[in-house]
Amino acid sequence: MAYNLKELAGRPERFAPGQRMCAGCGSPIAMRAVLRALHPEDKAVITMATSCLEVSSLIYPYSAWEDSIIHAAFENASAVTSGAQAAYTAMKKKGKLDETYKFITFGGDGGTYDIGFQSLSGAMERGTDMVYVCYDNEAYMNTGIQRSSSTPKYAETTTTAVGSESNGKVQTKKDLTRVLAAHNIPYVAQTTFLGNLKDLHEKAERAIYTKGPAFLNVMAPCPRGWRYDAPDIMKVCKAAVESCVWPLFEVVEGQWKLNYRPKEKLPVEEYLKLQGRFRHLFKPGRESLIAEIQADVDRRWEELLKLCGE
């Protein structure tokens, strides 16, 4: 079905206002888009890892969620989903439930790339019929912008401070989407916010309606942690895609597919300069660092092109 935002906008909003995320946060944009992809006649059980999202959307006695939601801890969202999904299977088998439920898990990069990785990997390997959506803002924002394994190289965070002896994070970003693809699950995709969110919607819908495990990695910028002006979020996302820092691709039943190829690859500094967390790279004497980032982005992009048969 062709993407029609007007029609989709008519669907009931499943992520309600009144949640307490920061003004301009990318995460609720992702939540809203993913939940819009859920067919209105279907229900969902949503699981959340401890995160900004959790402590802002489910604060006793308030919930911002129209669907059932459970938060248990930081590191185990996928395991909790496994249990809820098994309960659903059990109830269905026993004829105790007529409705269709979908199982969606939301975690930040901390709860996904790092502390929640074991639980995620386990649930994926077991073939749990669920979608794991990572809203990747590249650091532990909930606790105050500490580095994660998703934080890109040379980014400044509160645990990768920049100073005379430090250029920020030393290590490169973990390529989690590829790690998930290596789980040989039916659907893996990477996306972010672009235009009218067509790419995100289509991937979310495909992920939700794929039988078995699916993983969706959504770059969801954080104005506070990345230090850009909140209104510029879409500009930042576009630059990430145009510079190939965050390519759009999916892996369907093992088949790699590139979803977007920039006509002209944007130099990586055009992406970096939008964000205060990379400001130090533009100081004299640090030119080689940007070149290094560019080389890394180029190498990964070439690898991706190969995987996608481009």
Place this chain on the structure above:
Amino acid sequence: MSRRDRLSGNEAVANAIRQIDPDVIAAFPITPSTEIPQYVSSFLAEGKLTTEFITVESEHSAISACVGAEAAGVRAMTATSSAGFAYMHEMLYVAASDRLPIVMAVVNRALTGPININCDHSDSMGSRDSGWMQLYSEDAQEAYDNMLMAHRIAEDPEVLLPIMVCQDGFITSHAVQNLVLEDDETAKQFVGEYHPKHYLLNPREPAGFGPYGISAYYMELKRQQTEAMNHAAAVIERVSREYGDLTGRYYGLIECYRMEDAEYAAVCIGSSAGTGKAAIETLRSRGVRAGLVKIRAFRPFPAQAIAQALQNVKAVAVMDKADSFSACGGPLGAEVRAALYQYGARVSAVNFVYGLGGRDVRVDDFYAIYRELQEVSDGKDYPMFQYIGVRE
């Protein structure tokens, strides 16, 4: 019709699980509880269970999956020991605060380190303040019986707390003994159906579990848990009475063995109680008025019942199969002494730490304990706590 059989403690628990047929089981292997998920797997392979069995990648995920399943509206179970138990620690608190009546079979084993696979109670004692109910079993029969009662206790609307059914690793889990199994239909009927009130998969009303509890609400939510634990004592007694009427096997919060006229008593938990009983029979034949109080429910802690049972003895040995490293003895010692003090029972209470890491407790050890109690009641000084069977 009930059936006489001879099974190990793990087999007994597995048979209870087979009869209960919970909707979801999530478990990870760890000695000595590993056999339980193995039996579950073989029951499933033979079509004797309808359970959804989640072979998780860790104990943390096992208990997390149980939280998810139970919150979703079904019965969930797991089994574990020792390090696996400790790995669950954080989620035990979550399960309790979410008020999810999960049932966990615990096969007690010493907590590393050094690594040791044998029995003591350091694993479950480490989570005594997690908000779970704890029932301890003397032998395979009790482990089986406690499992059949566990759901009824945990799911009672006045309680709604998770429960662990503990037995001693290897000592009972791997020892074959005689026991009586209820027939499947009787067991199923006793356990009954589960009808949660608020749950994730309720199509009429969505639910949100595990919210952020700000300071304005957190303390009231904790207070609620304590209230539930207060109710639990009466519910355990009621369910146990009903179970006794059905099977002829009656249990309380504690078991008093030859306490009517006892002058010297031991208080202990688990399989050692059986060894103590054998010692008492011999001592009685020699004219020593020995008795024993076995703790079945450690959470809720039956302080008043214990104080009452001990109020007329001359001296009591409180036996801990776990050290607290408080430099003041073990957890049972601390709590029994507090109970005696609260209820005005002026009894000399000698705290013994024993059986750590599978150190065997013999009938002879009990003779020595009762001898020590006789000396204490004759005026001998005794330290805050002491060890049994340790090389100094």
Place this chain on the structure above:
Amino acid sequence: MIEIRWHGRGGQGAKTAALLLADVAFTKGMYVQGFPEYGPERMGAPITAYNRLDSEPISIHSNIYDPDLVVVVDESLIESVDVTAGLKEGGALILNSCKSAQEIRAMLPGFAGRLYRVDARSISERDIGKNMPNTPLLAAVVKVSGMMEPQEFFENMHGSFAHKFASKPEVLEGNMKAIRDAWEEVVAL
């Protein structure tokens, strides 16, 4: 109460034998315990297993220190394990061995108690086709302990083997033969 201690090596079936013995006694209506020494079992390493058998319920949950009967599944253990430790006065030791009485007595200097020999290895190799000493040893234990008449024991074992080897009747016959032969061949030294 009869207390029995088994000495074997991991993989030789001492634990299984203890559980089988518990089964046999259970079917006779006795109260039983059968348990291994608690620990990891490794192929070849010395292991201990135990039985308590009684007409009354058994509540003791400790290891056995003063057994009425000791069964040694592998005679090479005698060099490294004190197999007669705590053996009650008037108790008995059953040894799986093909050695002569003199040779065996020489292996157990200072032991003056009742001593039985059964060549469980030869019996099992002959009757079952492989070295599975626990079945013949079981027969020896039942006979020496006097806990059961032969006919009742054989019928019991037949019932339990028929269940265990339902799909392999030839194995059943071999095992039954090993039991009968061991009953005949166990000798007091």
Place this chain on the structure above:
Amino acid sequence: MTVGGVVYGGANSPEVKTGEWRTVAPVFHPDKCRQCLLCFPVCPDSSIPVQDGRRLDFDYDHCKGCGICAAVCPFGAITYGEGKEEK
């Protein structure tokens, strides 16, 4: 208080008026709006109501004033000025 702090019955967060956080308010100019709806999905606060395929004025009870909507509007139909009470 509910047992276990379970919140049931779906979303009740709209009771929390996050519009109070706003220091800068977006202003909707319906005359310039071509109803492309680009602003609707990028609002983190679900504060751009859409009815029958047309966006309505902001839900100022909840709009935190982040300004993303104004930045994506190709037609100048949303201005993002100074002051909390722009409207």
